[in-house]
Amino acid sequence: MVNRANHRVWLAGGLLCAAALVLADLSVPSAAEVPQGEQAGSAAPAAAPAFPVASSARLAGDGKQTRFILDLDRKIDFRAFALADPYRVVVDIPQVNFQLAAGTGATGRGLVKAFRYGLVMPGGSRIVFDLTGPAKIANSYVLDAANGQPPRLVLDLEEVDRASFTQSLAPSERPELKPTIAETSTATIPPVTSAALPPIAVADPRPLIVIDPGHGGIDNGTQSGGATEKTLVLEFGLALRDRIEKSGKYRVVMTRTDDTFIPLNDRVKVARTQAAALFVSIHADALPRREGDAQGATIYTLSDKASDAEAERLADAENKADAIGGVNLGDEPTEVADILIDLAQRETKTFSNRFARMLMTEMKSTVRMHKNPLKSAGFRVLKAPDVPSVLVELGYVSNKGDLEHLVSESWRNKTVGSMAQAIDAFFAKRLATVGPAK
Structure with missing residues (x-):
């Protein structure tokens, strides 16, 4: 497992130095x-x-x-x-x-x-x-x-x-x-716990997993019945973090631990600068009423071409998060486009797809899955060229049954357990494949 321990995290450092x-x-x-x-x-x-x-x-x-x-x-x-x-x-x-x-x-x-x-x-x-x-x-x-x-x-x-x-x-x-x-007193500004992350400790060889609760702050995500996506996925992400850390096998970093807006590219940077071994983005979808009803969890990987119309719609909606936050979307990073053809990107895609299949296998035994549980589309948050990444839609807040599950602590605990098992299976297989040389 490659450990780029010398990366320094500058994410969000400049954001806390504003002039009057x-x-x-x-x-x-x-x-x-x-x-x-x-x-x-x-x-x-x-x-x-x-x-x-x-x-x-x-x-x-x-x-x-x-x-x-x-x-x-x-x-x-x-x-x-x-x-x-x-x-x-x-x-x-x-x-x-x-x-x-x-x-x-x-x-x-x-x-x-x-x-x-x-x-x-x-x-x-x-x-x-x-x-x-x-x-x-x-x-x-x-x-x-x-x-x-x-x-x-x-x-x-x-x-x-x-x-x-x-x-x-x-x-x-x-x-x-x-x-x-x-002119805001530093005494009233809470410490940054979500974006400004400490450098990786060289002595800790455990794989690092980044959990990315979608949306946050000004960006509520989908909403239904008084429940907001940003709150539901944050609660789930924190529970998943606690379960993974409890095993002692992995280090875990959250892109956000509170109701804070994080731009999409900054979420990717968290994974890259922290030399993450896996990136898991957590979301909860909703369908407009005119598009009928849908239910169940779906797992997405990155693809230049969407696997179906629904995947394309969802990717377009999620990729607009920066526009909701007022970010100018005119400057897209060229490094991603340039590196997609690189061998490292292809290897990363292979690992992403492998983890997605393992995740589906574990989740389907405890969680209601979408009729087409594995999909792909051009999600910006999955574009780290060297970090295996998946986006998990836990369910549809627009579906009454799914919403009842999403707000249920019992359902959350079962789903967190199945995802933790998939993570164990993924790293057991990958570490066996890579070997101890790296």
Whole structure:
């Protein structure tokens, strides 16, 4: 087993070093222009909350000009920028405790089709607006608390044509994933436990397994009956980690251990920089109502050509996770395309397919499987060229029976047990094949 122990993990290190920003135009609108909102924190707590609280969010305006208002319990710094294809506006803010009404952002108004919000990394939150078309940020500012009204973040959007919008996105000005944690005290930022990982200990020869709970933070994944995919797969991933570690045979790293958004490429980097011997991504699918019903677990491996239409649909949906998080998808890594024809990639694919078959064999004895349990498609999260990787869809949250299983601790324990057995079988066979020379 090859152990690249000298890799250093720099993933997410830069994300926790953000500079303070100067706020945009602080011109204050009239009282009529700013809708009323409830003041946060009506009951005086014993101590100030660790993070700012957002208590209400709303849209006003029309298809020419649209305003977004976020009620807060204190002033914050922020950074706002637009992205194209699809048209989006992203607002990066320090980590915020969102206490918004259920369904907030699901429907839009004016230039905004919908918006989502959530933790994008420890110490940083993000709001992403899906736009109806090209629009510019005409104004953005934070209001002081006044006249019984709380501090407010205000964002004004204005319709523009495609040419004007494109000009505003000059290559030198296109923002990458650089959230602003402006003026946020390091005392309030929790330690990074999911992305910033320690180097591998040279003396530990045990195979390292990376468990990747899908989605997280601003990206909820699929939802049904009040259950979100990001929560279900995190609970499953943590249970699988505990079961594997209990055996003492392996080292385990999680791409996330909390409700944090991790970009797809960064998930792959965790596996590569940690010299992982196996990468297992955990998800739970859902079908639109018009596509009928489906049930059972499915195991996916990487392929340039999807095995069927459903696999292609799922890969397209999962690959949009970065767009949901506001990441510019224009720059795809060329290393993957260049290395796919390399012998190492072909060997990795062979091991991935072998583990997928072993996993299916173990799971089908305890878990309801999809009628076609082994599939393949172009999942970006499986593109580590030197790490055997699979993506496991535990079931369909859109199916009542599957959802009952997904929220059942008994079902989770049985499924975790079968996956742990498959991992044992995989490494027993692979280590026997590779031998002790490496």
